[in-house]
Amino acid sequence: MSAPLFLVGNGAGFSGDRIDAPIPVVRTLVRRGLPAALFFEVLGERTVALAQLERRRDPEAGFEPMLERLIEPILKPCAENLIKIIGNFGGANPAAAARCIARIAVRQGLPDLKIGVVEGDDVRSALDLAALQPFEADATIDVEGRALVAANAYLDAQPIVDALRQGADVVVTGRTGDPSLALAPLIHHFGWSADDWQRLAAGATAGHLLECGSQICGGVFFDPGYKDIPDPANIGFPIAEVDEGGGLVLTKAEDTGGLVDLRTVKEQLLYEVHDPACYVTPDVTIDMTGISLEQEGPDRVRINGVRGLKRPEQIKVTACFEGGWLGEGEVSVAGPNCVARARAIADVLEERIRRRGLDVRSRVDIIGLASVHDSDDGALWRAHDGPEPRDLRIRLAAAGDSRDDADQAAREVLALLCCGPAGTGGARWRTTQRISTRSYLVPRASIRPSATCHTSGELAQ
Numbered sequence: 001m002s003a004p005l006f007l008v009g010n011g012a013g014f015s016g017d018r019i020d021a022p023i024p025v026v027r028t029l030v031r032r033g034l035p036a037a038l039f040f041e042v043l044g045e046r047t048v049a050l051a052q053l054e055r056r057r058d059p060e061a062g063f064e065p066m067l068e069r070l071i072e073p074i075l076k077p078c079a080e081n082l083i084k085i086i087g088n089f090g091g092a093n094p095a096a097a098a099r100c101i102a103r104i105a106v107r108q109g110l111p112d113l114k115i116g117v118v119e120g121d122d123v124r125s126a127l128d129l130a131a132l133q134p135f136e137a138d139a140t141i142d143v144e145g146r147a148l149v150a151a152n153a154y155l156d157a158q159p160i161v162d163a164l165r166q167g168a169d170v171v172v173t174g175r176t177g178d179p180s181l182a183l184a185p186l187i188h189h190f191g192w193s194a195d196d197w198q199r200l201a202a203g204a205t206a207g208h209l210l211e212c213g214s215q216i217c218g219g220v221f222f223d224p225g226y227k228d229i230p231d232p233a234n235i236g237f238p239i240a241e242v243d244e245g246g247g248l249v250l251t252k253a254e255d256t257g258g259l260v261d262l263r264t265v266k267e268q269l270l271y272e273v274h275d276p277a278c279y280v281t282p283d284v285t286i287d288m289t290g291i292s293l294e295q296e297g298p299d300r301v302r303i304n305g306v307r308g309l310k311r312p313e314q315i316k317v318t319a320c321f322e323g324g325w326l327g328e329g330e331v332s333v334a335g336p337n338c339v340a341r342a343r344a345i346a347d348v349l350e351e352r353i354r355r356r357g358l359d360v361r362s363r364v365d366i367i368g369l370a371s372v373h374d375s376d377d378g379a380l381w382r383a384h385d386g387p388e389p390r391d392l393r394i395r396l397a398a399a400g401d402s403r404d405d406a407d408q409a410a411r412e413v414l415a416l417l418c419c420g421p422a423g424t425g426g427a428r429w430r431t432t433q434r435i436s437t438r439s440y441l442v443p444r445a446s447i448r449p450s451a452t453c454h455t456s457g458e459l460a461q
Contacts, residue, residue, distance in 0.1 A: 006185070006241075007239055008038075008186065009025040009029055009210075010040075011087075013211065021213065022038060022070060024237070024255060025237050025239065026078060027077075030077060030081050035082070036081075038074070038078060038085050040087030041211045041213070045437050048091055048092050048150045049149045051091035062091055063091040063100065064089035067089050067101070071104055075105060075170075079113055084170070084171070086170075088173045089172065090174045092122070094118065094119055098454075099459050111456055113169050113456040114170070115172065116160075116164070116168030117451070118160055121155050121175040122174065123151050123447065129317075135316055148321055150318075150319070151320070152175035155180065155315075155447070155449050157180040164188040166453035171184075179281045180282055182203065182240065183200065190244045198306075198308045200311075201286045202242065204281045204286060205303060206240040207281075209265065209303070210239075210250075214236065214238075216250060216264050217238055218232065218235055230257050232258065234257040236257060236258045238253075250301045250302075251299050251301075252299050261299075280312050288306070291306055292304045292305050312444075314442060315441070315444050316439055317441075322436075323434035324399060324434050325400060325407070326433075327399075327410030328398075329395070329409075332392065332424070334390060338423070339389070341423065342392045342394050344421050348416070349396050356408065359405050360409050361398070362397065363397050366378070366394055367392065367394070368393060369389070369392065396412070410429040
């Protein structure tokens with residue numbers, strides 16, 4: 001008889017992911033009828049800092065902007081089927097995110113839904129960053145004189161487990177280790193101990209494979225004619241089947257596109273891994289070097305050979321600083337002689353910035369000739385002598401400490417609608433604040449997270 005399974009599904013891999021992706025995952029979890037949880041991973045390295053800037057403008061903001069759209073369709077079916085929801089969609093304001101979910105719950109007739117809030121990742125006032133060891137290559141990042149916007153520790157799974165033990169149906173966190181979001185419900189369900197490195201490694205590996213959403217189901221994998229997947233417009237999101245001993249199978253939501261096979265799992269397994277023998281998470285260190293994969297059937301891959309080692313003594317903290325401003329402008333040219341006109345636009349933009357004395361670092365790319373692989377001086381598009389394309393897009397990027405200088409540089413693109421060469425059109429520009437990040441290692445004992453739990457009726461008042 002096979003060991004009882006717990007299912008963990010993923011509903012988002014980043015802030016900006018498809019808002020309808022969780023629906024087929026929840027539908028599949030409900031059909032399977034097994035104990036289950038659904039987690040959302042929506043925080044990139046800079047997302048918390050951007051959320052802090054939003055919270056400055058509005059004390060009730062600073063969490064995942066699409067939270068209501070993500071949660072509203074799936075909250076009631078999850079509650080009715082005892083599927084736990086866990087997400088770092090709290091961003092810089094987990095309490096406000098919890099209140100947002102509570103209001104949805106009350107509207108849906110769920111006033112007794114229990115919502116857990118994990119806090120303590122925000123360590124801006126608790127740490128002296130200047131006295132800490134920078135993480136890896138971040139020591140070369142210059143943040144001297146930059147104002148601190150955010151500093152957040154990557155919490156482990158235990159505060160989420162605490163919230164689940166208090167009866168939480170939904171757990172809202174800020175910065176948390178990505179694999180910890182999936183590991184926490186496994187620890188809670190199976191009763192794994194905090195030093196059972198082997199089982200924790202299996203659960204954290206499940207989280208690592210799931211955390212990027214559709215990537216393990218063919219997203220950022222498919223390449224038409226080389227690596228094809230079915231129905232990419234309906235690409236599925238993943239589900240892990242985990243047993244008490246740490247057995248692990250990866251699959252995906254039913255009635256969706258994409259695929260889960262040995263290739264997609266291998267690519268995601270090595271995603272953002274510097275050392276496969278020592279992949280460090282807040283909960284456990286994973287040794288991947290003995291892993292083997294087995295295709296059990298369509299969209300089913302079993303992962304064997306995960307090995308767990310002791311968790312790190314230090315926790316990663318990512319600090320974000322004000323990084324100046326970025327002005328961006330784009331304009332198009334098309335038809336005969338468009339290469340010459342695009343080069344003329346580039347020359348004009350560079351000369352205008354010089355003549356006006358704007359204090360920015362700038363770069364011009366001609367999209368359609370060379371951009372992604374070009375150098376800052378535009379060597380590739382300047383040397384282009386191939387076939388004439390039908391149309392080109394010229395992009396100016398101007399970075400500086402002054403918002404006005406960056407904005408004025410970008411507006412030079414707009415001026416080309418009348419001041420530029422023939423056939424110039426489709427101008428757009430914008431100016432945005434930049435964020436510089438630098439990570440540090442801090443003693444685990446210096447981080448003091450907390451978990452509280454309240455009913456939706458209480459939070460919605």
